[in-house]
Each structure stands twice: as structure tokens, then as C-alpha cells.
Amino acid sequence: MPEISAFLNAHHVSMAPWIGATADDLDKLEMGPAVPATAFLDQEGHIVARILGQMRDGELRERLDWMMGTRFTQPEALVNHLEK
Numbered sequence: 001m002p003e004i005s006a007f008l009n010a011h012h013v014s015m016a017p018w019i020g021a022t023a024d025d026l027d028k029l030e031m032g033p034a035v036p037a038t039a040f041l042d043q044e045g046h047i048v049a050r051i052l053g054q055m056r057d058g059e060l061r062e063r064l065d066w067m068m069g070t071r072f073t074q075p076e077a078l079v080n081h082l083e084k
Helices: 004-011 022-027 057-066
Strands: 039-041 045-054 078-080
Touching: 039 057, 045 057
Parallel strands: 045 078
Antiparallel strands: 039 045
């Protein structure tokens, strides 16, 4: 997906995104049946935030900024747009 590559390059993200997870993969990450679902992992591979359902404007940037150390306040660890 060229849009993802362009975003990662523009923001100097060196890790590869994981696209195409299966239902079994989501279960292992405790993501439930949500599609789409997004998990944010730290350098040790621990989930530090999850978004279930479609991500809203600013939610990606808010979590990436926090993980990169540019913000001090941790965003919500679990956002569930499926229950709203």
C-alpha cells in the first residue's frame, strides 16, 4: 500500500507495519472480533494501546507521538469505537 509507505517514510518510522492479520492473530493480541483493529507495541513487543474499530482523526498521531516520547500524557490504552 503506497499510502502506508509514504506515511512511514515521512515520519521516519523504521519498523515494518503488520497488515493482514487473521482472526487467530487478533485473538492472540486480545483484540476481539473487531475489524479494523489496531495494536500499538513498544520496543519489547508489549501492547501499550489498542483501538477497536475505525480509528478517528488524531488517534494515530496521538499514540505515535506519545510512544516516540514527544508527549508526557499517555493516551487511553483502549479505545473501543464498537460500543459507541
